[in-house]
Amino acid sequence: MGMAAADLQFHVLAVDDCLIDRKLIERLFRISSCQVTTVDSGSKALEFLGLQELDQNQPCVSPSNQQEVEVNLIITDYCMPGMTGYDLLKKIKESSSLRNIPVVIMSSENVPSRISSEGWSVDHPFARGGFDHVTRCLEEGAEEFFLKPVRLSDVNKLRPHMMKTKCKSLPQQEAEKMVTKPKQESIEIANVQSQAQEPQQQTESETVQQQQKSQANNNNNKRKAMEENLSPDRTRPRYSSGLTAV
Amino acid sequence: MEIVGKLQNRFMEFMRSLYREGFLDDQFLQLQKLQDESNPDFVVEVVSLFFEDSEKLLNNLAMALQQQVVDYKQVDAHVHQFKGSSSSIGAQRVKNACVAFRNFCEEKNLEGCMQCLQHAKHEYFLVKNKLETLFRLEQQILAAGGTVPVLS
Numbered sequence: 458m459g460m461a462a463a464d465l466q467f468h469v470l471a472v473d474d475c476l477i478d479r480k481l482i483e484r485l486f487r488i489s490s491c492q493v494t495t496v497d498s499g500s501k502a503l504e505f506l507g508l509q510e511l512d513q514n515q516p517c518v519s520p521s522n523q524q525e526v527e528v529n530l531i532i533t534d535y536c537m538p539g540m541t542g543y544d545l546l547k548k549i550k551e552s553s554s555l556r557n558i559p560v561v562i563m564s565s566e567n568v569p570s571r572i573s574s575e576g577w578s579v580d581h582p583f584a585r586g587g588f589d590h591v592t593r594c595l596e597e598g599a600e601e602f603f604l605k606p607v608r609l610s611d612v613n614k615l616r617p618h619m620m621k622t623k624c625k626s627l628p629q630q631e632a633e634k635m636v637t638k639p640k641q642e643s644i645e646i647a648n649v650q651s652q653a654q655e656p657q658q659q660t661e662s663e664t665v666q667q668q669q670k671s672q673a674n675n676n677n678n679k680r681k682a683m684e685e686n687l688s689p690d691r692t693r694p695r696y697s698s699g700l701t702a703v
Numbered sequence: 704m705e706i707v708g709k710l711q712n713r714f715m716e717f718m719r720s721l722y723r724e725g726f727l728d729d730q731f732l733q734l735q736k737l738q739d740e741s742n743p744d745f746v747v748e749v750v751s752l753f754f755e756d757s758e759k760l761l762n763n764l765a766m767a768l769q770q771q772v773v774d775y776k777q778v779d780a781h782v783h784q785f786k787g788s789s790s791s792i793g794a795q796r797v798k799n800a801c802v803a804f805r806n807f808c809e810e811k812n813l814e815g816c817m818q819c820l821q822h823a824k825h826e827y828f829l830v831k832n833k834l835e836t837l838f839r840l841e842q843q844i845l846a847a848g849g850t851v852p853v854l855s
Binding site for chain 2: 478485536
């Protein structure tokens with residue numbers, strides 16, 4: 458059973474209420490060989506991810522959607538009407554099925570430097586006692602916080618994060634080691650391909666650097682893949698050393 | 704091919720002036736990096752979206768500031784959007800005009816806001832004019848059989 462080209466591609470879900478920014482972010486990721494889905498709101502993002510909200514406090518996963526959508530990264534704007542990027546981040550991290558998807562926040566501003574007059578919501582940069590967006594987001598589990606406008610160099614930083622969610626793309630030697638371990642029947646080792654084959658559209662030096670990085674990450678990744686959905690620990694780093702018998 | 708050379712030089716000189724005079728910043732260069740044979744019209748497409756979006760925003764701003772009771776949150780929301788989109792395409796002077804505008808929104812200063820709106824509008828039409836000229840120059844080069852030079 459060979460691996461389809463699509464399996465090697467990362468799929469990014471981009472969330473932004475601004476059309477121009479959606480177009481930009483889509484192009485940034487497409488030029489980096491990623492598949493991209495864009496939506497204009499947090500609620501549409503959750504819908505896409507298969508997380509339907511029956512009521513405010515109990516999001517549930519819609520089983521029919523869950524299998525089809527594989528998302529390796531969610532990148533979202535911070536300031537959006539309705540559900541902010543921060544709200545979306547929280548909902549994702551609260552979901553057992555989605556919490557391992559890396560989330561990146563983008564914003565046109567960080568520190569709300571002004572003291573408010575009344576009437577501004579707490580998320581608004583003008584709000585009194587408004588929070589430092591970066592700290593809030595990183596504390597809630599965001600991998601990165603980018604100031605807009607986002608650039609290619611920012612997008613290139615995200616590859617290692619996306620690699621974490623792809624347990625299929627392991628090098629041959631690692632896969633062979635895994636065959637002998639009892640609890641790993643569920644991992645499709647037949648679908649392994651050498652890392653050198655992807656990604657395609659990068660400069661040579663970047664590719665080498667990232668291969669080296671992802672090589673290091675992957676040693677932890679296969680353990681992480683097994684621990685997915687088991688570990689209640691949301692804090693970073695996410696690589697759990699408390700393994701069950703392997 | 705002398706014509707192409709002349710057109711290319713005119714184009715380069717014009718581009719340089721846009722950066723020098725602060726109409727465009729580095730983000731515009733980033734946009735151009737995203738254009739290639741598979742997406743040859745990317746910059747024009749994004750800039751066209753910016754034009755459409757901006758004209759709506761300017762109208763909305765004018766209306767919002769004309770209300771009996773001005774909703775400064777609403778005004779600020781529009782300015783925020785305008786600031787974001789101008790920043791995304793590298794329209795530096797428009798973006799800077801929006802920064803000043805937001806300060807007046809926070810102070811709920813109507814006079815200040817009205818002045819900023821005029822300023823932002825002025826800067827917007829200036830850069831729109833410049834960009835349309837730039838795209839025309841590109842078309843002229845292509846029509847003469849040349850390729851559009853890339854400024855680094």
